[in-house]
Amino acid sequence: MQTVRTIGETREAIATAKAHGKRVGFVPTLGFLHDGHLSLVDEARRAGAELVVVSIFVNPKQFGPNEDFARYPRDESRDRELLERRGADLLFLPSVDDMYPAGSTTLISVGAISRPLEGERRPGHFEGVATVVMKLFNIVQPDLAVFGRKDAQQCAVIERMVRDLDVPVELIFGETTREHDGLAMSSRNSYLSVEDRKLAPALHRALRAGEEAIVHGVEDAVAVESLMLKMAAETPAITVDYLAVVDPETFEPPLDFNRDLLLAGAVRLGKTRLIDNIRIDRKSIPHTRR
Ligand code: PAF
Numbered sequence: 691m692q693t694v695r696t697i698g699e700t701r702e703a704i705a706t707a708k709a710h711g712k713r714v715g716f717v718p719t720l721g722f723l724h725d726g727h728l729s730l731v732d733e734a735r736r737a738g739a740e741l742v743v744v745s746i747f748v749n750p751k752q753f754g755p756n757e758d759f760a761r762y763p764r765d766e767s768r769d770r771e772l773l774e775r776r777g778a779d780l781l782f783l784p785s786v787d788d789m790y791p792a793g794s795t796t797l798i799s800v801g802a803i804s805r806p807l808e809g810e811r812r813p814g815h816f817e818g819v820a821t822v823v824m825k826l827f828n829i830v831q832p833d834l835a836v837f838g839r840k841d842a843q844q845c846a847v848i849e850r851m852v853r854d855l856d857v858p859v860e861l862i863f864g865e866t867t868r869e870h871d872g873l874a875m876s877s878r879n880s881y882l883s884v885e886d887r888k889l890a891p892a893l894h895r896a897l898r899a900g901e902e903a904i905v906h907g908v909e910d911a912v913a914v915e916s917l918m919l920k921m922a923a924e925t926p927a928i929t930v931d932y933l934a935v936v937d938p939e940t941f942e943p944p945l946d947f948n949r950d951l952l953l954a955g956a957v958r959l960g961k962t963r964l965i966d967n968i969r970i971d972r973k974s975i976p977h978t979r980r
Contacts, residue, residue, distance in 0.1 A: 691774045693781045697829050700743075700782045704830060707741040707779075715739020716832035716859075717778075718823060721746035722763040722877035726867035728776045730836040733864045735777070737834050744773055745782040745826055747789065751797075752818030763880050782830070789825060797821050800847045800854070806941045807954055808843050808965070811931055816847045823848055827857055834860040838867075840874045842952060842967045843941055866966070872898070874966045881962040890964060892925035893957050896933055897968045900953045904970055909947050911935040922957065931956035931963070938969060948972065 694700045704714060715734030719727050723746075734742045746769055753759035766783065773781055797817045804816035827835070837845050845863050852861060867875045872894035873887075882890055899921040900914045908914055918933040937944045938952040951970040956963060 691770070691778055691781055693770065693783060695783050695785065695788075697784065697788055700780075700784075700829055703780055704741070704743065708831075712740040713738050713834070714830065714832045715742045716826070716830045716835040717742065717744045718826050718835070718837075719744060719746055720748050720762065720877060721769050722765055722880065723769045723772050724867070724875045724877065724879075726838055726840065726864075726875035728772060729867050730838060730864045731773070731776050731778050733836045733862055734834065737836070737860070737862050739834060741780060742778045743780045743782060743830050743832065744778045745784070745830070747782075747784050747822065747826075749789075749818060749822040750786060751790070751821055752815050754812055754814060757812070758878070758881075761881075763877055782826075784829075789822070798824050798851060800850050803843070803850050803941055804847050806843075807932060807934065807936070808956070811956065816844070819844055820847055820851050824851065824855070824857070827859055832859055834862055836862045836864055838865075839863045839969075840866040840876065840966065842938070842954060842969070846938070846941065868894070874964075876964065878962055878964070881960075883960060886927065886959045886962065889925050889927050890959055890962075892922060892928055893955050893964050893966050896921040897953045897955050897966055900933070900935065901968050901970060904951065904953075905975055911943055911947065914953070918953070918955070922955075927959060929958040931958065933957075 717730045717734055731742055748762050750759055798820040799817050800820050809816055849861055871891040873891045896918040900918040903914050903917050914935050922928055922930050933955045936952050938950055944951055950972050952967055954967040956965045
């Protein structure tokens with residue numbers, strides 16, 4: 691695996707691969723990699739990428755002033771080893787100065803879809819994500835790019851941006867990778883104390899309770915949300931940011947409960963903020979009215 695740090699070197703390595711007719715797959719990350727990230731590398735390969743590029747960049751623009759930018763976990767040599775073993779081809783490690791030289795002011799705002807849920811709790815977050823992803827797309831010029839579904843709203847924001855700005859890239863969304871007890875893998879899980887780690891699956895349990903209710907015929911978002919809140923309340927150490935039933939296209943409350951739905955949640959446990967979601971695919975529920 692080749693490691694590159696500058697935009698120029700990255701462009702050069704990718705131009706060479708493209709000149710040899712290689713299909714370029716891209717997995718952008720914040721680093722401190724886990725099995726979820728590595729499964730996205732596999733996904734890129736499965737989708738036909740012949741050059742798999744991974745970027746690691748802790749993007750300051752997507753962290754709010756009171757968020758965890760400074761303490762976000764970083765371990766370059768461990769990440770490099772994991773990627774090497776997983777068969778990635780090119781690792782791009784840009785610096786903040788290279789990505790945002792003095793005087794750079796452009797921000798991409800994707801609009802309505804970036805406002806509810808995470809957008810409401812983390813003002814400016816999705817502008818930071820959209821801007822860095824667009825920049826990375828312009829540098830890497832991938833044929834396909836893979837993102838994890840754990841960040842469901844991020845996936846939707848990127849999909850919207852790609853559609854609206856005619857970005858020539860195929861988007862692939864990989865399933866959430868979970869620990870044995872259901873906790874969605876996340877670099878931020880490393881913040882959890884031993885005690886909090888035991889409590890953390892409560893978020894997934896609450897979402898599962900919502901899913902069960904819908905599968906068994908509950909047809910009212912408020913009822914499902916209160917059930918999820920009740921479930922979360924069984925773990926008093928947890929503070930709920932939101933546990934919501936939304937339309938997976940708009941991230942707003944569903945106008946039609948009999949279409950596909952997304953159960954999305956964010957909670958705080960000590961100093962750790964966890965997010966997760968479950969998608970309800972109506973086609974897979976036999977009794978659903980359509
Ligand atoms: O999901 C992430 O890791 C980040 O938000 C991304 C897509 C790499 C942009 O910084």
